[in-house]
Amino acid sequence: MSRIAYFGPEGTFTEQAARELARGAELIPVETIPNAFSVVRKGEADAACVPVENSVEGAVPATLDGLAEQEPLVAVAEALLPVHFSVLTRPGITDAGDIRTVASHPHALAQVRLWAETHLPNARPVATSSTAAAAVAVRAGEFDAAVTAPVAVRHYPLPVLATEVADVRDARTRFLLVRRPDHPLPAPTGADRTSIVAAAANRTGALAELLTELAGRGINLTRLDARPAKGNFGEYRFFIDFEGHVAEPRIGDALAALRRRCRNVRFLGSHPRADGARATIEPFAGNDDFVDAAEWVEAVRRGEQA
Amino acid sequence: MSRIAYFGPEGTFTEQAARELARGAELIPVETIPNAFSVVRKGEADAACVPVENSVEGAVPATLDGLAEQEPLVAVAEALLPVHFSVLTRPGITDAGDIRTVASHPHALAQVRLWAETHLPNARPVATSSTAAAAVAVRAGEFDAAVTAPVAVRHYPLPVLATEVADVRDARTRFLLVRRPDHPLPAPTGADRTSIVAAAANRTGALAELLTELAGRGINLTRLDARPAKGNFGEYRFFIDFEGHVAEPRIGDALAALRRRCRNVRFLGSHPRADGARATIEPFAGNDDFVDAAEWVEAVRRGEQA
Numbered sequence: 001m002s003r004i005a006y007f008g009p010e011g012t013f014t015e016q017a018a019r020e021l022a023r024g025a026e027l028i029p030v031e032t033i034p035n036a037f038s039v040v041r042k043g044e045a046d047a048a049c050v051p052v053e054n055s056v057e058g059a060v061p062a063t064l065d066g067l068a069e070q071e072p073l074v075a076v077a078e079a080l081l082p083v084h085f086s087v088l089t090r091p092g093i094t095d096a097g098d099i100r101t102v103a104s105h106p107h108a109l110a111q112v113r114l115w116a117e118t119h120l121p122n123a124r125p126v127a128t129s130s131t132a133a134a135a136v137a138v139r140a141g142e143f144d145a146a147v148t149a150p151v152a153v154r155h156y157p158l159p160v161l162a163t164e165v166a167d168v169r170d171a172r173t174r175f176l177l178v179r180r181p182d183h184p185l186p187a188p189t190g191a192d193r194t195s196i197v198a199a200a201a202n203r204t205g206a207l208a209e210l211l212t213e214l215a216g217r218g219i220n221l222t223r224l225d226a227r228p229a230k231g232n233f234g235e236y237r238f239f240i241d242f243e244g245h246v247a248e249p250r251i252g253d254a255l256a257a258l259r260r261r262c263r264n265v266r267f268l269g270s271h272p273r274a275d276g277a278r279a280t281i282e283p284f285a286g287n288d289d290f291v292d293a294a295e296w297v298e299a300v301r302r303g304e305q306a
Numbered sequence: 307m308s309r310i311a312y313f314g315p316e317g318t319f320t321e322q323a324a325r326e327l328a329r330g331a332e333l334i335p336v337e338t339i340p341n342a343f344s345v346v347r348k349g350e351a352d353a354a355c356v357p358v359e360n361s362v363e364g365a366v367p368a369t370l371d372g373l374a375e376q377e378p379l380v381a382v383a384e385a386l387l388p389v390h391f392s393v394l395t396r397p398g399i400t401d402a403g404d405i406r407t408v409a410s411h412p413h414a415l416a417q418v419r420l421w422a423e424t425h426l427p428n429a430r431p432v433a434t435s436s437t438a439a440a441a442v443a444v445r446a447g448e449f450d451a452a453v454t455a456p457v458a459v460r461h462y463p464l465p466v467l468a469t470e471v472a473d474v475r476d477a478r479t480r481f482l483l484v485r486r487p488d489h490p491l492p493a494p495t496g497a498d499r500t501s502i503v504a505a506a507a508n509r510t511g512a513l514a515e516l517l518t519e520l521a522g523r524g525i526n527l528t529r530l531d532a533r534p535a536k537g538n539f540g541e542y543r544f545f546i547d548f549e550g551h552v553a554e555p556r557i558g559d560a561l562a563a564l565r566r567r568c569r570n571v572r573f574l575g576s577h578p579r580a581d582g583a584r585a586t587i588e589p590f591a592g593n594d595d596f597v598d599a600a601e602w603v604e605a606v607r608r609g610e611q612a
Contacts, residue, residue, distance in 0.1 A: 055534045058367045106412065106435060127435045129412060172539065204586060205521030207530065212518060215511030223542070224513065226530045228361045233386075233478065233581075236529070275539075280510060 005036045005045035011132035011152035017079045017175035018049035033062035041071045047179040054173045059225045068197045075176040075269030083171040088146045088158035099123045103134035104147035114167040188245035191278045195241045195268035213257040218282025243279035245270040249290040311342045311351035317438035317458035323385040323481035324355035339368035347377045353485040360479045365531045374503045381482040381575030389477040394452045394464035405429045409440035410453035420473040494551035497584045501547045501574035519563040524588030549585035551576040555596040
């Protein structure tokens with residue numbers, strides 16, 4: 001059985017994603033995202049499950065920075081979870097009007113603010129370090145209600161006041177399963193995502209040139225994030241996700257061009273997309289087109305064609 | 307005297323930035339970033355001061371989204387503050403070893419974690435909704451210490467255990483002063499920043515084309531952020547900052563090209579850079595070059611040159 005570290009504590013959305021991505025594995029909650037990566041790098045776990053982006057809050061900085069620095073890790077799978085919350089209460093509360101405090105991580109509180117104004121009219125929001133920490137505090141009698149991931153009630157048995165609570169109906173979080181690069185990658189499926197991080201030279205046009213290498217090969221971006229490198233506003237790293245798999249000729253050709261333009265590029269993985277969306281292939285840029293073109297050049301070199 | 311709304315409460319880094327950006331103004335703390343924008347849109351304040359990016363945490367999503375949606379606002383000034391904290395304690399504490407709880411916003415706690423491990427060895431971190439809320443809670447006797455902005459002690463008089471505390475020495479936050487667009491913009495200085503947001507068409511190469519318009523005119527990007535539009539992973543808005551001022555011919559030419567390629571582009575302001583860095587001008591792309599080239603075309607059209 002494999003061992004999967006996840007950004008804990010127990011009872012968070014990340015645990016839920018880890019259960020989906022690694023059925024039957026032993027799950028190990030780890031206190032921070034950097035530590036989850038660290039136990040994988042040291043070989044103490046086989047893989048780590050971490051959040052990478054939320055449709056409301058955006059990218060998760062600790063995940064991006066943790067993948068760009070230290071020993072390489074690669075993403076081999078992803079999960080997409082709807083962000084809706086359960087509201088757990090202190091035992092003995094019979095009327096929502098009696099709830100005076102509602103605790104959760106500040107991001108979760110922000111995502112249920114309108115719901116709470118209507119359904120918990122007398123409750124003051126209180127910030128905790130995680131959604132699960134709010135459940136712990138409610139069990140300890142510190143607060144009256146906790147806004148948590150649905151999985152929390154497995155670990156922190158408390159009365160459930162409401163489920164599927166969310167102000168934004170379609171909010172989702174994407175999670176990655178990452179491991180060391182010394183295993184075969186998952187096979188291409190036609191609906192894959194490839195991720196890289198590149199420290200583009202700090203000169204005019206450097207990013208435009210990288211993106212033009214992808215665009216010129218008909219490769220569709222799915223995400224681009226700029227993060228300050230070494231905490232310095234002057235230098236940025238670009239995290240680029242695009243359709244396709246490194247095993248495909250068209251993607252290999254593009255990655256070689258990016259590497260040529262930018263020595264400081266790191267492969268962060270190729271894996272099936274959780275939404276199953278198949279890659280857009282431009283008429284001139286299918287894998288067959290790349291193979292045919294390379295074969296034509298070889299034939300020209302052999303004097304067989306012109 | 308002008309009225310400046312800022313993302314409060316009193317005693318945060320944003321208050322400190324507002325004091326720097328609007329000396330002598332009446333400062334009005336507002337509970338959230340969207341509300342700070344809203345009071346300016348309604349004319350209840352002349353401008354709003356909000357954080358826009360932090361060199362460790364990255365962009366501030368609420369600021370970017372708030373500028374992209376609803377009635378336009380433009381940034382007219384920026385401030386860059388070093389992120390170092392003061393540690394305030396409950397009166398009567400004489401030994402740091404007696405501090406059992408240290409409260410702050412989770413981002414602030416993350417940025418002083420190593421310091422706290424050494425200097426507050428017995429303290430458990432506790433999350434609050436802002437750095438100032440931690441000071442309020444310490445004054446109320448709820449916790450033993452608060453990690454706050456230096457300005458907090460003006461509002462919440464408490465013993466100061468330490469100042470200039472930060473694990474990352476050069477962390478900085480950039481703040482904007484934004485107002486309605488119905489006033490003259492600040493004059494160009496040669497060291498300016500222009501910001502736009504563009505909803506690029508969801509097709510291969512759309513972003514590369516926009517960036518190539520800037521690169522082809524020798525205009526250097528200073529920041530690029532992708533944010534999901536309407537909380538949807540499938541659609542992104544691109545927030546692009548670059549060197550220069552809309553009043554310059556080279557920048558006007560570039561903005562017109564972006565507008566031609568993308569109807570859904572919004573101008574978010576031109577203002578002097580807080581770091582005073584002057585724009586890089588490529589040999590073929592100075593303002594004189596743009597003016598000379600336009601004059602040459604006019605002369606050709608008049609039959610005076612060829």
